[in-house]
Amino acid sequence: MGITRFQKVEKRHLIELGEGRLALAVGLHIIHEVTSSQAFAALEKMDIPVHRPQNTFAVTDHVVNTGGKSDPNDLMDEILIKTLEDNCSKHDITLYGQHNGLQGVCHVVAPEVGLTRPNTTIFCGDSHTSTHGAFGAIAAGIGTSNVRDILATGSLLNYTSPRQLKVEVNGDLASHLSAKDIILYVLSKVGNEWATGGAVFFTGDTIRNLSMEGRMTICNMTIEMGGRFGYCDVDETTFSWYEKNRDFFSSGDLTEELKQDWVSLNTDADATYDDELIIDAADIQQMVSYGLTLNEIMPISGKTTEIGGVLGARAHLEVPEGTPASEIAFDHAFIGSCTNGRLEDFEAAANVIRLHGGKIRIKSALAVPGSIEVKRDCEERGLDKVFTKAGFEWRDPGCSSCLAMNPDKFDGRVASSTNRNFPGRQGPKSRTYLMSPESVALCALEGKMIDLKSFYDSKGE
């Protein structure tokens, strides 16, 4: 009987301790300013060194100011960033931060610099770490105690093997749709806890036809269905990522032998699963979330349903039950984040803006690249001008308004390319509607959601 890629990679990294307890060796540990300071403090208290600084990579992203100033936003942010800088310099850990102008969203930066690799294990104190599974790695978010464990031992202690799950998407995806529509559609089918305790294998020819960026968007949102791990098999598209020189990977190292090893851990055709979902890409429409959880997602042809039983002052921001998706009025728009903050995302959104030719019809719109490299690539292509001409603010990289623990906060309904529609997520008085970057761009220009297919058709695309 066959096994999955997850199980093969897991087997290579499993350490058996006493009494049936397991640990998992960690290939890459990514840390950032928000979830690491307490872990370093714990090590210090116990007088334990960082075990493998050479496999630890630090990025500042969550609180960084994207507004073009080099000064942190306030003293607490300054202390958070300074604490990470001090811990990195003390323990000889490489840091991509504001001090060297290399800051960015950790899940955008690590793949870009070639640290994310197939067949390895990657952990980070951030639930969207499953993003790296797009490359065929075992990757998951952890709490700060686990960060402490990995810093101290180079391994994840108290490891338990996840359930094996599969999402297979087959068939041609309509040309006006993108990876975000696929994952929102999957979520609309399985809900926000289907994958709890699980590792999700994303497969099928629709997934295989996606770029690495698209696969990252899919794996990124595994946590929104409850799963810690999401991953894809390795193929030619994966190889092509490493054909260009990256900060920590030389294209010359992409040998036939290495490729063979990467592919050798792909999922067996006869692997079995605890549960699986098979989707026909033809059923997928342009999707949007509403409500308060990822259980509330509809196609553009849909209507909102009642959201009941939730206490809180901000219920008034929810549109009335039965509102068609196309009639939700937006106040703000946001393009960025570890879900959709890569070059491909900004190219797609800029294309919509160019075709439309107008300006935003909402209060404000932010375009926040996921990394310095994404920003530079966009600017080399003139995309920044496309956004600013239409009335978007073109910002420096960071997590920005995806979680708004920085100055980038909204007040009202936000059309957003991010990953969570939790109330207050993009500012205390915000209400988020998740969609693809293309949909966000069109929402910004029209003030409401427009069918992308008719839009492209009307422009002869």
Add this chain to the structure above:
Amino acid sequence: MNLTGNITRFLESNTDTDVIIPARFLKRTALDGFEQFAFFEKKYDASTVCEPTIEAKDYVFDSVSHNPACPLNHPNCKDATFLLTWENFGCGSSREHAVYALRNFKVIIGSAPEGKSAFADIFRDNCRQNLIWTPVISPEDHTRLKEVLETELENSSVDMVLDVAASTLATKSGSFSCSFDLPEHHRNYLLAGLDAFEKARQEISSHLHKIEDWEGGNAPVLSSSPNASR
């Protein structure tokens, strides 16, 4: 071994860690002091202001106004150390600060409809790391306990007993009792406490050579950055 204390409730399904502690309160670098921000948007009403002040290097409440409709503010639930929750509690962000905010609780009781999850994975594991018990009870027992609390909390606080050896959860008065589930490795860790971390750290040292060379060059090594020239 028994854990005892009085109980409070927060029964919304899909309570995410942003609800347990909003992101803007994650900026402290210390472990303690997060309790005051727990369920901020639920416990306090809209007039409550709490912002970082430069002078204090911390958050300061300018005004506090409790929301009387929030069950966590029930007068008979003061200083509770047991929390009753419902379906998919702790979903979303992996932030352990959510657990730091709940460190006043010794026991967080979960439950969900058949086939659904009581707790999100990462949150439950973070509870274990902070030595908070997360027993899961059946939906039928959850309904019974909810009804018992609705009645009894009208008159006084309700004391609970979690019997570790018997895996049972009961009101001290005996008006309610049920069994609970908890993964074996959680139970062992909770009983061993921080010794479990130290023990695993000692044990793993004999495996460290494996970690060094286990995957034949697949693991990235930052010290040998070939192209980090920019």
